[in-house]
Amino acid sequence: MQRRYDIGGQKVAAQTSRRGETLRLEIGGREHEAALRELGAGEYVLRLDGRERRVWIAADGDSVYVHMDGRSWRVRAENDGQASSASGGPARADVAAAPMPGTVIAVHVAEGEHVRLGQTLVVIESMKMETPVKAWRDGVVQKIHHPLGATFDRNAPLVTLAPVQPAS
Amino acid sequence: MHRIETHIDTHSEEFKSKAAQYRELVAGFREKQRAARFDGRERGLERLRRQNKQFVRDRLDQLLDPGTPFLELSSLAANQSYDGEVPGAGLVCGIGIVSGREVLVRADDSSVKGGAMYPLSVKKIVRALDIAIENRLPVVHLCDSAGAFLPMQAEIFADKYTGGRTFRNQCVLSKMGVPQVSVVLGHCTAGGAYVPALSDYAIIVRGTGAIFLGGPPLVKAATGEVVTADELGGADLHTTTSGTADYPADSEQEAIAMAREIVAQFHQPRKADIGQAPPEPPYYDPEELYGILPTDVRIQFDMREVIARMVDGSRFHEYQPAYGTTLVCGYAHIWGYRVGILANNGVLFNDSALKGAHFITLCNQNRTPIVFLQNITGFMVGRDYEAQGITKDGAKMLMAVVGSEVPKFTVICGGSFGAGNYGMAGRAYDSRFLWSWPGSQISVMGGEVAAGVLTELKVRQMARKGEQPTEAQIAAIREPVVAEYRRTSSAYYATSEIWDDGILDPVDTRNALGIGISCALNTPIEKPGYGVFRL
């Protein structure tokens, strides 16, 4: 499986697989073999490609703290897969489209306004349910397609956020 | 089981000189393979870079679990076709480990002719998916193909085992409950659009991935509509509106990571239980095969020496060691899997054919996969042998091979001629995998014999016209016949035409068989059933 880490600001992507107790890693095209033997109380012997080191390891949430080679490091796991698929989907589009036909019952932002991820833009009502349409990313409201009280069809554009210039 | 006693003196001059020759042969094969994988890609790779796409081999490296093997299939497909301009037939197929699961990977190589489908490309895909069906292997499709190579459409489209068969095979896999994941890394145009559509899971890369029945040029020609590839079949369209693909990804790397995560969700099916011993390397170094194998198929060698360098601990239980001695039969283990081995040590006589048929039924009775090691000039010919029923004994062997339900594996080590090819489970006999060694030859009869027969026919034709050819004329007739025969009977021609699943360095055969057997055990082993044996 692919694991991504931030080690003191350095990004490391490691493909991992396992043979029993032995972990195989591929980092930047280089393959490594590693294993961990616990000595007790957070103390371990870490073997990497035949070299053994005494290390201390403690994990807390997404962070793994390692004392190795005379200093401590924080290794932060970065989510991939799920996080990226969440960032995918309609989230990348510039327009929020109506999930079903309905009526605009509240408009919380104005065109030109800066909005933050998760901020409610408009509230729509359809099938007797109120649904807030939230900002799917930070941005600037470019257009609110329907004024308060207007009705719209399924897939009609509701709010357009100004396009983001792709980072070069 | 006893360790095979070798009769090879690895310090002898003969061994050393044979080894040097065979190594040269293998080096030639390795060079062809390297060239097919990497050479002549400059323009294609430059285009890939511009498109923000990766080379197919880099994609594979990201997909496969680190430190795990990859058994590439038919790496030299199409090496003798299309003026050699479509190496590997424009795609990579193989078996490897993704998220701990054994999968078949089918990856388009768009650095070759934009990944266009030639007739042999289609044949390679059909074969790969047949392997997936026979061995119940989940499939990961890395899609990046320009679609059918239109000038050759007649050879690609309509026949039973051409284009439509690839999609038929995808449907069959799905029906069997074998999952497929497509990663759309480039265009999936026309028929290619069905590859993700028929997969259980489809991931598509924003910007570079697109799926459509008709690409923008075709749409413009057909309806006048001007539309970009992304608008027509890009990631956002298919993952938000059409539902043709399931997951959008922002990069190839992300898409491949998602594919790995999806494969990690697959159930690991139980394998057919044939009992397994702890694997053990051969006692004799497999590299010694180089000093044992001749580079000339006319030179005989003892298959026991080959078996000794392929099986666990070099141990072999030989069945009927004193009967039908031109066919060596017996049990051994490969990577811990018990196998029955049939290996040619000369021409097939009546007794060897009967022994072979008998041993095949034994292996079926005790659920033992069978490995055929071919070095066969054929069944014995001549009046006495016909009188003893050599044909009907050969027929028994064929009947046993076809009735066999245990998985079969075939390695063409040397010659593979005539009906010997059939009796020893040639391509038509549904071996789960069939591989060739670099020096092997395959044809309906031996080259010299064939050239002789063909020349004789020509000379007779001339004689009927009253011509009396001189020696020089006869030689002039004979030479091209021999040359053409040599070309079409070579392992490179066979593998180019996908008569096998690839050429193997003999030393690699043990691993290839290990993976092949492991795959084969995904499918339950049924009770054998045979037709009528002519007794």
Add this chain to the structure above:
Amino acid sequence: MPAFKKILIANRGEIAVRIIRTLRALEIPSVVIFHSIDADSAACREADERVEVIGDSPVAAYLDIDAVVAACRATGADAVHPGYGFLAENPAFADALSAAGIAFIGPGPEAMALMGDKVRARREVARLGFPITPSADEEDDPASFAERAAAVGFPLLIKAAAGGGGRGMRIVTEVGGLADQIATARREAERYFGDGRLYVERYIERPRHIEVQVLADSQGHVVHLWERECSVQRRFQKIVEESPAPGLNDTQREKICETAVGIARAIGYVNAGTVEFLLGPDGTFSFMEMNTRLQVEHAVTEAITGLDLVGEQIRIAAGEALGYDQSAIVRNGHAIECRIYAEEPERDFAPAVGKVLRLRPPAGPGVRFDGGVIEGQAVTPAFDPMLAKVIVHAAERSQALHRARAALRDLVLLGVSTNVAFLERLLGHPAFAAGETHTGFLAEHREVLQAPPPEPEQLAALAAAAALIARDPAPETPQPYAAMGAWRN
């Protein structure tokens, strides 16, 4: 016969634990006060008794004078050790204890009040004839303060009259920015100390921070316990302290120590105190301030003198005479203290929070670890980010540096970002090793702030450790694939 029946420690963290150690040696029962946030702290575990104090914030709880007095009453403690920080230099606290008949282990309220007002203190010290840096006090004539400040000369340092701990200090290099900086410094002083009065003094460039530990008993005996150099600082807070000061020759040392004793004697100081000086590159020194309490870095002095400063404080507070004179105080070897902070030196020393998941103090000859945290304890932004101190003692400075670096490498403290690796780099820096220290050391040697990037092999090892410890193990490679490794055909 112990001096006191029971002593209450009005503090927390490493200093509370440090004081308890001495109390144990003296066989005096200990009481600590604690806020609920510290209920599982090392101090609470080590003390014989503990009394919870409540406040609007954790800091406020430790500043609650009435609660401390009540805790003494409830537990029968007849003396209070304030540690450093919190109430340690609060004359009102000393008064309140005195009114309740409880001994305060520290100087009298008068000395505390005098030295607590930096402006008054400087004026008094100057009046007594001791050297101070050129300065201007706002109080003398607020209307002309800016003008007088400019006359002191640039660069100059704006300080809060009620200040301390580096807060409210600003360096001004030219007259142009002076008015703005005075306004900003005043706002800060009001916010931190509730007292916006300021003074300025000439900023001595590349000065060394030299301080002298003094002890004075109530019979009028005053001795010094030699000096400490604490030049390397970040945000005006000390990071590394050592003794003897590498930048002093014996003559200077005698002179500066005698000056400190002179000041303490002149103001009638009792108990342990520290007189701080700035030593200019030209060898001249001037009085900066006097800290009327036990200092964080007292352990350096303990190492080279062999004295227990907390024990001496208690004896003095109980009215005992020192019982020895200056000649009995012999310097021995070299000591270095490193302060372990929860912070990120790479990010401008931003405070870090987390939880101490693993702690293994360094050990070995001449290595002392004064820690106030234990495994499982949260490191919150509620308090000062100092977690512990590593103090080493060796025959001479270079050996002490080696020993300190080894101890820092050995210290395992996982779960929160710390400055440990930075300290180790700092001590290994050629300029530090050469003793070329001054208060601008880090500004001059910024490279020492940046951790060298890990080697690719280390990155692989760290990623491997993280992957191996992860709860979701990598998928197992089935056989026979696993045995084949990365085979390709």
